[in-house]
Amino acid sequence: MSNELQRWAxxxxxxxxxxxxxxxxxxxxxxxxxxxxxxxxxxxEAAIAGRIMERAVDLDAYRRQLANGDPVLDxxxxxxxxxxxxxxxxxxxxxxxxxxx
Numbered sequence: 001m002s003n004e005l006q007r008w009a010x011x012x013x014x015x016x017x018x019x020x021x022x023x024x025x026x027x028x029x030x031x032x033x034x035x036x037x038x039x040x041x042x043x044x045e046a047a048i049a050g051r052i053m054e055r056a057v058d059l060d061a062y063r064r065q066l067a068n069g070d071p072v073l074d075x076x077x078x079x080x081x082x083x084x085x086x087x088x089x090x091x092x093x094x095x096x097x098x099x100x101x
Contacts, residue, residue, distance in 0.1 A: 048095050052088040059084055 017025070063081050067074035 045092075045095065048092055052092055056081075056085055056088065 059081055063074070063077040067077055
């Protein structure tokens, strides 16, 4: 997509750019900036989701280790784990709320 944007941005400039050419260049700059920003936001959203998943897996393994086969302790620790997952989901949902995808 950036190649298409660059193609539209690249016009053969005159020695003294006209007002329309300057406005076009500014508009293209705004579009390129918005495109890069959205890409960065999407990458950040994916990174936070991956981190949450990694921590949930680590926490699940730790819960199993601590419970050591005791079903009562496992049930108690599972409630704590579910609390983490619920909180992490809220964090994830609020993290990307600043951009509309």
